[in-house]
Amino acid sequence: MTITTENPIIDLFLDALWMEKGLSQNTLSSYRRDLKLFDQWLQCTASPGLLQVQPSDIQSYLAARLRDQKSPRSTARLLSCLRGFYQYQLRESKIALDPTLDIDSPKLPMPLPKSLSETEVEELLSAPDVEVPLELRDRAMLELLYASGLRVTELVSLRMGQLSLTQGVVKVMGKGSKERLVPTGEEALYWMQRYMQHGRPLLLGTHMSDVIFPSRRGTMMTRQTFWHRIKLYAQRAGIKKTLSPHTLRHAFATHLINHGADLRVVQLLLGHSDLSTTQIYTHVARERMKELHTQHHPRG
Structure with missing residues (x-):
């Protein structure tokens, strides 16, 4: 079987994405790589083409990535890319249904931002x-x-x-x-x-x-x-x-919360549109309290 490495459908999508959202070249390159790898996998497994895939095809691809021990973060990025791709195809009337509609993103561990102590x-x-x-x-x-x-x-x-x-x-x-x-x-x-x-x-x-x-x-x-x-x-x-x-930005937020600042005030100061983005600093503060407890409490 001949594997096609270039697909004009991908190029059209990326061109539209660049014009609509003005994404950086790095982001567009990541999207291109993800879509090309998915397209090649479909060809290797004799699955339908990009515009004919079913949700089961995408689930199979995600399962293959899991077996290959791909990180949840890269899989989440891939799924975001596929969602954008198929929503675009739906708008362009190239497909009747979005095959990514009922596919859940992998749960990602909440990363705790690296911070510095006040000293x-x-x-x-x-x-x-x-x-x-x-x-x-x-x-x-x-x-x-x-x-x-x-x-x-x-x-x-x-x-x-x-x-x-x-x-x-x-x-x-x-x-x-x-x-x-x-x-x-x-x-x-x-x-x-x-x-x-x-x-x-x-x-x-x-x-x-x-x-x-x-x-x-x-x-x-x-x-x-x-x-x-x-x-x-x-x-x-x-x-x-x-x-x-962003280390000092993280330190700013963490130290404010450690000293009792209201989470919504910190949200406004940081310019976060969503409070859930700011809430990560409460986790940082809790981790720090646990660490201090372990170090200094006689039964820590």
């Missing part, structure tokens, strides 16, 4: 040498990140019109173009004021820019550059934990 955060924030303009900028960025729970992308893209030093708030345009006002806190406000007076003018030099945290060239810093800066300071502070670009 580790203090050490990280104190790592930059604030006598150096570049590191003063980084100190202000780290302080603002921890004080406000911004996403790294939101932080590096901040412009002057979004910051009010007199009111101590930043106006953030988050995911889905949703705007929110976030307080900076006194400590972050102090470092922001110090940076704006003694760091930013020296960094900009003759460059003109309204970016709050410019790079050495006076342009907007990339999130990757800032991530490298975080790793530099973590190493300098002797922090051995594996960090992510």
Whole structure:
């Protein structure tokens, strides 16, 4: 049997997806790979073509992936891709029924975001040498990140019109173009004021820019550059934990909840549209309490 590796039906779907939703090239590549593998499996098993499959064919494919020990997360992504593909075909009147309609997604374990203790955060924030303009900028960025729970992308893209030093708030345009006002806190406000007076003018030099945290060239810093800066300071502070670009955002939320903050307030500060997304931090707080109990209780 000849296995066809290219299928114009897949290309048409991906083109439509790109035009409708503007998905990234990485996401489109993942969808292409998932659909091609499913199409090839159908051909190898003499199953019907992509537009003729039944729910039982998809169940068989999912079972085959389970035998191959594919992760539940990749299977959930595959199923999401298939759902989008068949909903598109249904809209285009290429099929009469969506074969994914009654297929449940695999249950995924709730990942607990990696966080830092309050002591580790203090050490990280104190790592930059604030006598150096570049590191003063980084100190202000780290302080603002921890004080406000911004996403790294939101932080590096901040412009002057979004910051009010007199009111101590930043106006953030988050995911889905949703705007929110976030307080900076006194400590972050102090470092922001110090940076704006003694760091930013020296960094900009003759460059003109309204970016709050410019790079050495006076342009907007990339999130990757800032991530490298975080790793530099973590190493300098002797922090051995594996960090992510969102580590301080996670620490912000976890420490707020540890100190009794209302979950809905944390949801608003983080810019989560769904409370269930924020609830993961209550799990982090519970895990931390269990850990402390085990360490310090005489019968732990």
